[in-house]
Amino acid sequence: MSTEEGRPGRPDRGTDGMFFAVMDAAATPVVLVDPAGVVAEGNDSAVAFFGYPREELLGLPVDELVGTEHAADHARLREEYVADPAPRPFRSHDRLRARRRDGSEPWVQAMLTPVETEAGVWVVATLQDLTPRRAEEQRLHELTRSSLMLSSLNQAVLRARDADDLFREVCRVAVDEGGFAGAWVARPVSAGALEVAATAGLMDSWAGRRIELAEVPDRLPSAVAILEAVPVYHADLQTAELHDQVRDAAREQGIHAVMALPLRCRSEVVAALTIYADHRGAFDEALRVLLEDLADNVGHALTSLDSARRLDEVAAHRSTLLARLLDAQEVERARIAADVHDDPVQELAALDLRLGLLRRRLEAEGSATLDDLRRVQGMVAAVTGGLRELLFELEPGNSDADLVTLVRGAAEHVFEASSTRWSLEQAGSEDDLPVQVRLQALRIVKEALINVRKHARAGTVLIRLDQAPGVLRLEIEDDGRGIGAATLGPGLPGHRGLASMRDRAEVLGGSLEVAGLEHGTRVRVTLPLGRSGPAPVTGT
Structure with missing residues (x-):
């Protein structure tokens, strides 16, 4: 590598044409950094990746192309590399953030190759944009968490005691297991109002609130999902067709994507599950399928809980009617016992007494009708005993x-x-x-x-x-x-x-x-x- 006049050690495109030809032909961003840490050259891919015009890119301190996560210690790391130059990744792990002209900081993989010259060590940094890989990893991570969320929800369905309990579990699982920023379940309480039945994450401050639809912007995702009975997805709230008030509120809370799903009980929409994500594009097609399965499972659970509730109501109604019947029987038993005690038993006792007097008189007279009288008195005594037994059965006790x-x-x-x-x-x-x-x-x-x-x-x-x-x-x-x-x-x-x-x-x-x-x-x-x-x- 030759030295350009006035710039000792700088590669010369005339004499080092092969080097620059290889560099320019690379499909990935490549920048050449001089011993002072300044960008000396960059290929077209680097110009496109960083978003700087070539004349601005060349001459920039390389520290300005490093993301804020590594900016503080980049100069030290570069000095350590120059002291021991060798082809290797930027750090022991192969990922860092770059910084573009628009302020975005994509993940990249940086392979450093030293070029030793009379003026010092130049560094060729070859970058690989990891944004597609990171997006795929994020998508797989979200699908995995959503699958776990679906599994956890199925367990929650089995444990739920009623609809409110189920709604709380759904929101908790969406945040704790699904990794979403927030969730709530809203249900209609009148033709123009919703009630927040359960919340989790960022939405906890809304717990128990009543939302008057006339006072909120049109196309509120939860309201649309309930009133139109359709799923609502907004992959990027800042570009969605929403009221400015909704977008501003979402931006303030760090929400960038939202999904609202109608929840059905016996084919009727009774509520909406709304889930919020803290990054754009969170709800792709695969995730939507999983979340719609989740909503279906919640709907089946609501139907089952409603069936159980109806059976409980029928059983309670039957038990109440039976209680009233037994109560009426007790009252009637008491009335009959009182009537039997006050009239037939007392009269039979008096009759038995008179028969006893008559029996003694006939015994004294030696009457032939004495046996007949004894049989009649025995019959009266038996009837009296039966009535007294009936009284025992009828009386309730002390x-x-x-x-x-x-x-x-x-x-x-x-x-x-x-x-x-x-x-x-x-x-x-x-x-x-x-x-x-x-x-x-x-x-x-x-x-x-x-x-x-x-x-x-x-x-x-x-x-x-x-x-x-x-x-x-x-x-x-x-x-x-x-x-x-x-x-x-x-x-x-x-x-x-x-x-x-x-x-x-x-x-x-x-x-x-x-x-x-x-x-x-x-x-x-x-x-x-x-x-x-x-x-x-x-x-x-």
Whole structure:
């Protein structure tokens, strides 16, 4: 390499034509930097890449072509290179940012080749624009994160308890897993207003806000997605057909791209998911497909949650109606018990007393009609006993007494004239039970014990009461002749007593199990405590 006159060591295009021919023919940017760190030459690719006219490019300190990330230590790195020149990348890693005339700073790969002259070491810097590679890497990164986001969302769908919970998870996943700058879900609350139901990232400050559409610019992406039921994509908000107010607000928050997707429940748009990105071109075709799949999954989840909600409403309505029915039954039972006690039982008692007086008179007279009178008095006594048994079944029991006392009293009454032996076991706490739980539990126990006395022919009966946190368990087990399979069929057909027990358990949100044992029958009842739901049965 020769020395140009007046510029010691500078390559001469006349004498070093081959060098410059190779340099100019290179498809990648090539600049020649002199020992003072000034750009001495550059090929056409370098002129086009940096955006300077050739006359401005030549003579620029090379530091001005280095991105701000490396500008502070570039002079030191160049001195270190000149002290130990050898063909190698600019740094131990092969990437750095260049700086163009327009201020943009693309990633490049720089290979440095030293040219030693009498005046010092010149450096040939060959650059490779990494912008396409970086864009592809960014795209793959976004697709990967979006795939992970889709997977995480599927998990969130399984965990969601209701629509609001699902919306919060969707926004969180979009930001935390998808790497987007912000997300929100908006839903219509009237013909001209939206409500922000969930937010994440940059949009958190909008949580819970009401957006009056008349007060915001036209073509708000969320509103368009809901009202027109179409996806909305803006790859670059600064060039999109949007109101200046929207573009300015986006620029202030560092948002450069936006996507809004309608969310459907049973084919009806009920909300819009809007996702914001902090770089232009974020939503390419592949990413759109993934995100539309995401919106479809959210729609399926909303439909499922709505179906579950409707089923819960039907179940709650049924339980409420059943509670009212049982409540009405309790009131009617109390009325009948009062009527039976005040009229027939009292009159039969008076009749039995008169018959007793008459029997003693006839006994004294030795009347032949005495046997007939005794039979009539026996019939009256049997009817009176039956009515008193009916009163026991109808009466609700003392609402102030604890369940153990009530159950013990019921067992004593049921088996008073029976050879069946009974025992009562209590486990767990003795906390006060709600009145409706205590009285309905007593009704169930009464019904079960009466069934044992009437049908089981049992020698022993064991009653267990177990009150644990949040639940009351009742169990009545006998060693009688057992219960037939037909009686245990679906819905407990043909057995009003068992059906009544089941209804009483279900109205409190509990369950009834009846099992035939090898010797006997077991009735098991589980009742939740502190349950919110249908109106409680208060009856008496």
